[in-house]
Amino acid sequence: MGIPINVKVNGKEYSQEVEPRQLLVDFLRETLRLTGTHVGCDTSGCGACTILVDGNAVKSCTLLAVQVDGAEVTTIEGLSKNGDHPLQEGFKEEHGLQCGYCTPGMIMAAADLLTNNPNPSEQEIRHALEGNICRCTGYHNIVKSIQYAADKMQGKEVSHG
Amino acid sequence: MGSIIGSSVKRVEDKRFITGKGNYTDDIQLQGMTYAYIIRSPFAHAKILSINTEEAKNAEGVVAVFTGKDIADSGVGGVPCGWQVNFRNGDTMKEPLHPLLVVNKARHQGDGVVMVIAETKEIAKDAAELVEIEYEELPAVTDAKQAMEAGQPLVHDDCPNNLSFDWELGDKAATDAAFANAHHVTTLEFTNQRVIPNAMEPRSAIGHFEPATDKYTLYTTSQNPHLTRLLLSAFVLGLPEHKVRVVAPDVGGGFGSKIFHYAEEALVIWASKALGVPIKWTAERSESFVTDAHGRDHVSKSEMAFDADGKMIGLRSSTAANMGAYLSTFAPAVPTYLHGTLLQGLYTTPAIYIEVYGVFTNTTAVDAYRGAGRPEATYLLERLIDKAALEMNMDPAELRIKNLIPPFDGVNQPGYETKVALTYDSGNYEPTIRRAMEMVGYEDFRKEQKEARENGKYLGIGFSAYIEACGIAPSAVVGALGARAGLFESAQVRIQPTGKVSVYVGSHSHGQGHETTFAQIVADKLGVGVEDVEIVHGDSEAVAFGMGTYGSRSLAVGGSAIVKSVEKVLEKGAKIAAHKLEASEDDLEFANGQWTVKGTDKSIGFGDVALTAYVPHDYPQGLEPGLDFSSFYDPANFTYPYGCHICVVEIDPDTGKVEVKRFIACDDVGNVINPMIVDGQIHGGLAQGIGQALLEGAIYDESGQLLNASYMDYAMPRADDFPMFETDRTVTPCPHNPLGVKGAGEAGCIGSTPAVVNAVMDALSPFGIKDLEMPLTPERVWRAMHSNGSN
Numbered sequence: 001m002g003i004p005i006n007v008k009v010n011g012k013e014y015s016q017e018v019e020p021r022q023l024l025v026d027f028l029r030e031t032l033r034l035t036g037t038h039v040g041c042d043t044s045g046c047g048a049c050t051i052l053v054d055g056n057a058v059k060s061c062t063l064l065a066v067q068v069d070g071a072e073v074t075t076i077e078g079l080s081k082n083g084d085h086p087l088q089e090g091f092k093e094e095h096g097l098q099c100g101y102c103t104p105g106m107i108m109a110a111a112d113l114l115t116n117n118p119n120p121s122e123q124e125i126r127h128a129l130e131g132n133i134c135r136c137t138g139y140h141n142i143v144k145s146i147q148y149a150a151d152k153m154q155g156k157e158v159s160h161g
Numbered sequence: 162m163g164s165i166i167g168s169s170v171k172r173v174e175d176k177r178f179i180t181g182k183g184n185y186t187d188d189i190q191l192q193g194m195t196y197a198y199i200i201r202s203p204f205a206h207a208k209i210l211s212i213n214t215e216e217a218k219n220a221e222g223v224v225a226v227f228t229g230k231d232i233a234d235s236g237v238g239g240v241p242c243g244w245q246v247n248f249r250n251g252d253t254m255k256e257p258l259h260p261l262l263v264v265n266k267a268r269h270q271g272d273g274v275v276m277v278i279a280e281t282k283e284i285a286k287d288a289a290e291l292v293e294i295e296y297e298e299l300p301a302v303t304d305a306k307q308a309m310e311a312g313q314p315l316v317h318d319d320c321p322n323n324l325s326f327d328w329e330l331g332d333k334a335a336t337d338a339a340f341a342n343a344h345h346v347t348t349l350e351f352t353n354q355r356v357i358p359n360a361m362e363p364r365s366a367i368g369h370f371e372p373a374t375d376k377y378t379l380y381t382t383s384q385n386p387h388l389t390r391l392l393l394s395a396f397v398l399g400l401p402e403h404k405v406r407v408v409a410p411d412v413g414g415g416f417g418s419k420i421f422h423y424a425e426e427a428l429v430i431w432a433s434k435a436l437g438v439p440i441k442w443t444a445e446r447s448e449s450f451v452t453d454a455h456g457r458d459h460v461s462k463s464e465m466a467f468d469a470d471g472k473m474i475g476l477r478s479s480t481a482a483n484m485g486a487y488l489s490t491f492a493p494a495v496p497t498y499l500h501g502t503l504l505q506g507l508y509t510t511p512a513i514y515i516e517v518y519g520v521f522t523n524t525t526a527v528d529a530y531r532g533a534g535r536p537e538a539t540y541l542l543e544r545l546i547d548k549a550a551l552e553m554n555m556d557p558a559e560l561r562i563k564n565l566i567p568p569f570d571g572v573n574q575p576g577y578e579t580k581v582a583l584t585y586d587s588g589n590y591e592p593t594i595r596r597a598m599e600m601v602g603y604e605d606f607r608k609e610q611k612e613a614r615e616n617g618k619y620l621g622i623g624f625s626a627y628i629e630a631c632g633i634a635p636s637a638v639v640g641a642l643g644a645r646a647g648l649f650e651s652a653q654v655r656i657q658p659t660g661k662v663s664v665y666v667g668s669h670s671h672g673q674g675h676e677t678t679f680a681q682i683v684a685d686k687l688g689v690g691v692e693d694v695e696i697v698h699g700d701s702e703a704v705a706f707g708m709g710t711y712g713s714r715s716l717a718v719g720g721s722a723i724v725k726s727v728e729k730v731l732e733k734g735a736k737i738a739a740h741k742l743e744a745s746e747d748d749l750e751f752a753n754g755q756w757t758v759k760g761t762d763k764s765i766g767f768g769d770v771a772l773t774a775y776v777p778h779d780y781p782q783g784l785e786p787g788l789d790f791s792s793f794y795d796p797a798n799f800t801y802p803y804g805c806h807i808c809v810v811e812i813d814p815d816t817g818k819v820e821v822k823r824f825i826a827c828d829d830v831g832n833v834i835n836p837m838i839v840d841g842q843i844h845g846g847l848a849q850g851i852g853q854a855l856l857e858g859a860i861y862d863e864s865g866q867l868l869n870a871s872y873m874d875y876a877m878p879r880a881d882d883f884p885m886f887e888t889d890r891t892v893t894p895c896p897h898n899p900l901g902v903k904g905a906g907e908a909g910c911i912g913s914t915p916a917v918v919n920a921v922m923d924a925l926s927p928f929g930i931k932d933l934e935m936p937l938t939p940e941r942v943w944r945a946m947h948s949n950g951s952n
Contacts, residue, residue: 035188036181040361041446045872076181083180092175099672100178101361101413129880136672138848139880
């Protein structure tokens with residue numbers, strides 16, 4: 001009953017048969033065992049499962065695995081080789097995470113934001129995170145983490161606060 | 162102390178989380194794993210007439226289907242409650258059975274009825290569709306006050322008036338006398354609405370029984386794995402505790418909701434024993450909404466009496482506290498010993514009386530949620546004071562300051578004995594309030610507010626000055642108050658032969674940053690690097706014992722246990738050092754990781770002493786080898802952090818939307834180990850407290866359906882609901898623990914809610930509005946603005 005798909009995930013090609021009803025997030029977590037992408041809800045409301053598909057942030061619980069046939073997927077595990085993407089660095093430097101559960105989704109949503117708007121204002125950052133819920137941080141340090149990354153990616157000096 | 166304590170060391174745990182390498186329960190995959198799906202009652206109150214599982218059992222890929230009768234027939238009872246609060250007349254509280262799966266009657270929407278176990282989670286869910294359950298729906302009751310009235314549906318047949326207990330504290334006669342002589346009395350009738358914790362990681366549990374070794378392993382999303390092991394072993398399943406391992410790996414937030422022992426944890430272990438395969442259950446979010454213990458849900462009438470000078474002379478309050486359908490693990494303690502005992506606040510009120518009714522309803526169980534009782538107490542006090550200030554035409558800040566308890570440090574001055582059974586440890590309250598007023602620029606704000614009003618803009622400012630009780634203790638006292646557990650903490654500090662340090666601590670970390678903060682303490686005291694210290698927590702097989710993380714207790718209690726063990730290490734280390742240096746122990750001093758003979762350049766490093774302890778060739782006679790100590794720490798008292806929060810809002814008169822323009826929090830949490838982490842804890846607490854004030858609230862319909870059981874419907878605070886927070890601290894050390902720390906995990910959530918509501922009421926004062934119920938949604942505010950003051 002499987003449907004064959006070809007998909008590139010974090011730079012690696014996969015040719016796989018998937019159940020037509022399988023969600024992309026389940027394909028990533030259970031078939032590929034990329035468990036950095038989390039599931040926090042069942043209504044596409046929390047953003048914990050946010051990944052990049054062809055460079056755009058999407059909620060991987062909203063897509064079926066078959067829909068990424070031919071696409072290029074990036075998950076938190078593939079964002080950088082050594083965990084040193086400016087966003088990853090920013091979240092650590094600015095204490096942008098506590099329990100860590102929403103963090104991969106936050107980082108991927110922010111990656112999309114900074115691609116489209118390299119120098120966002122505080123309000124633009126807050127608006128861009130509307131689809132991602134964090135229960136730990138009050139968002140304060142998440143905003144600062146993304147500002148840190150934006151500065152770093154533009155070659156500005158970053159404050160090690 | 163060295164310089165590591167008090168510095169914002171970046172978190173050592175972050176790397177795994179920012180690279181997607183965290184290890185949460187649902188990430189764990191065991192060989193031969195099967196998956197459980199629980200069929201839950203769609204009704205809030207219903208008799209179960211019949212269950213037919215035959216077709217589901219025969220479906221391909223289904224391993225087993227169990228009903229409540231299967232569980233009961235195996236001799237298993239229910240999930241126990243960990244705190245006993247008796248009736249005023251001395252009768253034992255009503256504590257009805259809380260079965261793992263119900264047998265005859267479902268008592269809330271989401272009550273577990275049938276468990277289906279299959280080879281995949283999809284098959285389990287499909288097979289659940291094949292189970293036929295015949296229900297007879299019964300009338301339901303969801304409101305605590307209503308549930309106490311005659312003629313209401315009974316959640317449990319043997320609990321008249323749906324009462325679990327009633328409880329009182331304080332001097333009723335003295336309080337009534339104070340009210341009889343009062344110059345002014347302010348009254349507030351209000352609901353502290355039910356909120357849903359919503360940790361971002363849904364609960365999950367994996368049960369794994371291995372017949373070859375007779376060992377049980379439970380992986381679970383828990384804030385306190387050892388307590389879960391104890392309850393499973395001693396009360397629920399009667400397992401041999403030494404054969405039970407409970408692991409709480411990375412846990413995605415708790416906020417109280419993962420303190421409690423839940424039925425699913427027992428179910429996966431019970432079924433794994435029955436089937437001999439590992440079983441994973443993970444909640445879907447809509448399932449979390451109706452099965453994770455909720456928070457708050459008090460209906461209260463509270464009154465504050467003043468003399469002609471504006472001095473508080475009496476406080477009395479009556480609260481109906483909604484327990485939900487069953488007593489969750491710590492539920493009875495929340496509205497009583499964590500709420501009634503906090504009604505002194507920061508003030509000298511000489512007469513206080515409170516009564517609390519613990520009431521069953523056809524709703525999800527209610528238990529501790531960030532702050533647990535103290536936010537409700539703070540809301541009650543701080544709303545009353547602001548309303549009183551308005552009624553007496555006094556400045557709300559000055560009214561608070563006028564009534565403050567004078568400073569005391571708990572060393573040179575004794576602790577402050579309240580009228581409601583507590584002794585505050587240390588406090589210097591006025592500077593904290595003054596600092597918050599300075600941060601907001603209070604005088605200037607009032608001018609700005611006046612001008613804004615003239616221009617049709619509605620600005621408001623709200624104060625909240627709170628005190629809370631953290632690190633619930635000591636065991637003997639809480640035992641006398643009904644706790645069925647001790648409330649100490651344990652920590653083992655193991656120095657490895659190379660001088661590296663492994664610390665095994667009972668306080669679980671699920672966002673609090675213990676792996677960093679605890680390492681800072683050890684590194685500072687032993688003179689080693691933070692990177693030389695590994696903090697191990699969350700695995701009952703590695704950590705000897707623990708009481709877990711809640712009530713802002715980890716640093717004050719767990720941290721103190723670590724300090725005790727470190728001191729034992731240093732004491733023994735000094736003996737070894739003295740031997741090696743051929744000096745007397747009394748002549749040694751320890752600093753910067755080495756023992757030095759005072760007044761000489763003779764010294765030995767910590768690493769050399771560690772190695773000597775494990776290679777004891779040249780060694781003190783009669784001294785045991787090794788450098789590895791455990792300690793249990795049972796505190797002398799609670800700790801009492803406090804602070805002042807000030808909120809500035811602007812209300813859009815066209816839509817009623819409240820914008821939080823500024824939020825100032827000046828907190829005193831005692832000494833601070835890592836300021837960055839403390840600020841982060843405060844920020845998160847503020848968001849939850851502001852969320853309750855403006856956005857959140859469980860909504861039940863008359864039949865007991867939770868109408869907003871998803872993120873489409875329940876208003877979770879999002880990034881654009883907040884400004885950047887403005888935080889500062891005063892420091893009044895705790896006098897009775899070795900670190901002088903008080904706890905910071907819940908402070909933000911305790912102080913913030915009334916500050917927001919007070920700010921909105923201040924903004925709405927031109928409309929003659931004195932009180933509105935939370936959450937202050939645009940609709941509620943807009944309607945009030947157009948009601949000509951009839952609220």
